Amino acid sequence: MPTYADLMFTDAVHAEQDAIGSKGVYDRRYAEKGDEPLGEDERAFLTSRTSIYIATVNSDGWPYIQHRGGPVGFIKALDDRTIAFADYRGNRQLITKGNLAGDDRVSIFAMDYPRKARLKLQGHATLINASDASDLATLLDTEGQGRVERIMTIRIAAFDWNCSQFITPRFDTVEVAAFIGPELERLEAENADLRARLEAGQ
Template identity: 45%
Template sequence: MAQTFLHTMFGPGSRALQEEAGSRASYARMEAGAGEVDVLTDREVEFILARDSFYMASVSEAGWPYIQHRGGPVGFLKRIEGNRIGFADYRGNMQYLSTANLAADDRVSLFLMDYPNRRRLKLIGHAYTSDDPADIAALVVPDYRAVPERAFLIDIVGFDWNCPQHITPRFTEAEIEKGAQPLLEELARLRARIEELEGNIHGR
């Protein structure tokens, strides 16, 4: 249960609105017993390692939220140990917005989406960057043709699974091809059978 996530994210304002809406008692039970962190289980780790993209929000020095999309091969987001995850930061547009934001405020929020199965995982944590070659090497994806500049390391504090309501299923080209493969094979068999029957008819 995401006890620490809820305890951390709920403030006086949201708790007051929950009281007005009649949902506070239920959420209070969910918050009860919150520790220092929500410990990642095999379920969360498996989900994290299967992603090929995610969204990460940080806060600018001016107090504005900034959301960045990160993507790569499946498994580019890695579990390092315990509640620490990370990814290699490859050279891109060189705006360095997220990198600069973390220097002032290390808090981040991540959205990880599984559109085909209508699942999403929210993560909150403290992030920092590292130029240590060992940290970067541990996160580089083999055969990925891009130049790594630094490592992004995130110590997860809390997480929460969301219900599938309003998540529109979306599929990658590879997933569509995989789903259509049985139909294409059946179509090929039918075509072969038709050609065989036509051959028999003309051969009479």
């Protein structure tokens, strides 16, 4: 597996880095990565996401970003270089599918806003009809999401963890509930105790 720098630091990028004196700053970091499969941390991070952003490029060179989401576990790690998820009925524009027919390369952002963590991945994606891979469709099916129409598999070519700078922490309803739940239970118990005392004339 090439490193993220191998794929992203083109001659044009190196020229821009050279202009501001940052060329070569990352060489040692990426040289140590080498042929690096997805590790336990990366797989755990990806399979605990509730959404990811996927970028493709169309035949005219225009980039397109698609959001895909679901409950925790909707993304599965099939092995240490492949992730996959079920694709359900959406707006039926099929822009990503059309783009992949001409160029299977994708770029992915997986975000953890509360912890200000971001995993960037480059890969080769396929988007096939569920009827053509029924066993995999069953494996990837998530209860309550509807009928699986397609399956996306992504063979990871490279990945990199990004710094937390400028990531604003955000929390979904489940995370907020987990955060305030214990305190809310304590306050409700205290309130019930005070009410009982008042009713008892204490």
